[in-house]
Amino acid sequence: xxxxxxxxxxxxxxxxxxxxxxxxxxxxxxxxxxxxxxxxxxxxxxxxxxxxxxxxxxxxxxxxxxxxxxxxxxxxxxxxxxxxxxxxxxxxxxxxxxxxxxxxxxxxxxxxxxxxxxxxxxxxxxxxxxxxxxxxxxxxxxxxxxxxxxxxxxxxxxxxxxxxxxxxxxxxxxxxxxxxxxxxxxxxxxxxxxxxxxxxxxxxxxxxxxxxxxxxxxxxxxxxxxxxxxxxxxxxxxxxxxxxxxxxxxxxxxxxxxxxxxxxxxxxxxxxxxxxxxxxxxxxxxxxxxxxxxxxxxxxxxxxxxxxxxxxxxxxxxxxxxxxxxxxxxxxxxxxxxxxxxxxxxxxxxxxxxxxxxxxxxxxxxxxxxxxxxxxxxxxxxxxxxxxxxxxxxxxxxxxxxxxxxxxxxxxxxxxxxxxxxxxxxxxxxxxxxxxxxxxxxxxxxxxxxxxxxxxxxxxx
RNA sequence: GGUGAGGUGGCAGAGCGGUUAUGCGUGGGCCUGCAGAGCCUAUACAAGGGGGUUCGACUCCCUCCCUCACCUCCA
Numbered sequence: 001x002x003x004x005x006x007x008x009x010x011x012x013x014x015x016x017x018x019x020x021x022x023x024x025x026x027x028x029x030x031x032x033x034x035x036x037x038x039x040x041x042x043x044x045x046x047x048x049x050x051x052x053x054x055x056x057x058x059x060x061x062x063x064x065x066x067x068x069x070x071x072x073x074x075x076x077x078x079x080x081x082x083x084x085x086x087x088x089x090x091x092x093x094x095x096x097x098x099x100x101x102x103x104x105x106x107x108x109x110x111x112x113x114x115x116x117x118x119x120x121x122x123x124x125x126x127x128x129x130x131x132x133x134x135x136x137x138x139x140x141x142x143x144x145x146x147x148x149x150x151x152x153x154x155x156x157x158x159x160x161x162x163x164x165x166x167x168x169x170x171x172x173x174x175x176x177x178x179x180x181x182x183x184x185x186x187x188x189x190x191x192x193x194x195x196x197x198x199x200x201x202x203x204x205x206x207x208x209x210x211x212x213x214x215x216x217x218x219x220x221x222x223x224x225x226x227x228x229x230x231x232x233x234x235x236x237x238x239x240x241x242x243x244x245x246x247x248x249x250x251x252x253x254x255x256x257x258x259x260x261x262x263x264x265x266x267x268x269x270x271x272x273x274x275x276x277x278x279x280x281x282x283x284x285x286x287x288x289x290x291x292x293x294x295x296x297x298x299x300x301x302x303x304x305x306x307x308x309x310x311x312x313x314x315x316x317x318x319x320x321x322x323x324x325x326x327x328x329x330x331x332x333x334x335x336x337x338x339x340x341x342x343x344x345x346x347x348x349x350x351x352x353x354x355x356x357x358x359x360x361x362x363x364x365x366x367x368x369x370x371x372x373x374x375x376x377x378x379x380x381x382x383x384x385x386x387x388x389x390x391x392x393x394x395x396x397x398x399x400x401x402x403x404x405x406x407x408x409x410x411x412x413x414x415x416x417x418x419x420x421x422x423x424x425x426x427x428x429x430x431x432x433x434x435x436x437x438x439x440x441x442x443x444x445x446x447x448x449x450x451x452x453x454x455x456x457x458x459x460x461x
Numbered sequence: 462g463g464u465g466a467g468g469u470g471g472c473a474g475a476g477c478g479g480u481u482a483u484g485c486g487u488g489g490g491c492c493u494g495c496a497g498a499g500c501c502u503a504u505a506c507a508a509g510g511g512g513g514u515u516c517g518a519c520u521c522c523c524u525c526c527c528u529c530a531c532c533u534c535c536a
Contacts, residue, residue, distance in 0.1 A: 040536040153464055222536030263535050291474065296529065303473065306485050357475060360483035370499065426494060444498055
């Protein structure tokens with residue numbers, strides 16, 4: 001699979017040995033997750049699902065940054081401990097992303113649970129004289145790492161002259177960033193240099209090294225993390241190991257709203273929780289993979305609506321497939337069609353995760369099913385359904401299963417209802433329709449038959 | 462100012478040096494107890510402006526204009 005690597009600026013072949021290890025920078029848990037976070041996580045979820053579909057083992061680590069000024073400020077405001085804030089939003093995170101049908105990572109390490117690993121790493125950098133203790137904390141000496149700026153393509157002298165860097169007399173160089181900040185407040189820990197808490201970037205270096213080792217396959221996150229977060233992470237980790245952190249650095253484009261970046265600091269966020277209630281997981285996922293991951297996507301209700309229209313069509317096609325009872329021989333050309341679509345689907349994902357292209361292939365399958373509905377026999381649908389399900393699975397789309405027992409029950413009620421309809425006993429027939437609707441089964445009458453659809457379950461909390 | 466990405470039809474959004482993207486929307490038809498959906502069919506000067514390379518460019522090169530992101534916390 002080819003993936004664009006931010007560090008080299010080229011697409012690179014993902015070298016798959018025994019497994020693919022991915023470290024994704026998750027969220028700082030001081031507020032609810034929004035659609036921007038969702039996009040990033042879902043992009044990597046699709047990478048995982050695709051790789052697994054071709055038999056590759058994938059290990060994903062997603063971290064929680066649970067020590068941060070914003071968490072502390074929020075805790076002060078609410079007059080609770082910092083851990084109360086972070087655990088609340090960690091739970092929210094799980095609820096949101098489970099709701100989005102995102103596969104769980106093998107581990108969600110928290111900064112606060114890796115203080116010793118962080119201190120060990122800092123100690124080693126201090127020993128190497130790459131880091132130094134000062135009045136306010138322990139700092140990474142950027143000038144000691146000559147490759148600093150290689151990820152974000154920034155020149156050290158330009159960064160300095162940019163003058164945006166804070167003036168801090170206690171640092172040797174304005175660009176130096178904190179590995180450890182001295183503080184007595186909650187939360188804080190003892191360290192050889194003084195009580196305090198870790199700086200922002202060091203936890204990712206410590207935890208990725210701990211769980212994935214040196215030079216793992218993919219390191220990812222949102223585009224906005226390129227600088228300074230990932231740049232600093234590279235500096236810390238590589239100064240320590242002298243090896244590249246990862247083979248491929250993948251960065252996901254921003255979600256914008258009215259053309260402007262959505263971010264917590266701008267206050268224009270749309271939370272996952274809110275979207276799940278209004279649109280359900282599949283539509284949100286379609287939004288997240290509807291454009292190429294490297295580009296920004298502009299959020300709008302109109303766009304969501306469009307994805308919902310498409311998704312409803314896919315759902316209908318799927319329900320029709322599983323309700324096909326037509327006997328007879330196979331329709332001509334089905335095998336060819338399926339193998340062609342399968343191939344195009346994989347090819348799209350192989351080429352830098354072109355999910356939009358993959359999606360268009362999926363919709364072609366949908367259109368094929370709906371357009372040939374009258375011709376497809378049960379034998380055909382038995383071949384189509386696995387392909388349909390495989391594509392949905394890779395994209396993380398999901399249609400609720402209905403038990404055989406329930407199917408038989410529905411079928412029976414439909415039969416009863418159609419008898420009433422034949423006799424023009426519409427009150428009785430409508431009553432059956434209402435009864436099923438109350439159970440989340442929607443009926444659609446067609447010329448020869450009646451199709452049922454399982455309603456999308458929206459997120460309830 | 463620096464760095465990076467990008468400007469495609471009413472909208473969303475891909476690929477590709479010469480052939481229909483795909484979808485939404487829109488028009489017409491079919492179907493229809495109601496409801497909903499679907500099917501068929503039609504529909505898009507498409508390429509930010511200006512040069513150039515080429516037999517031929519949306520696709521390559523140059524230039525200008527514009528947008529966005531990052532350069533401070535941010536997925």
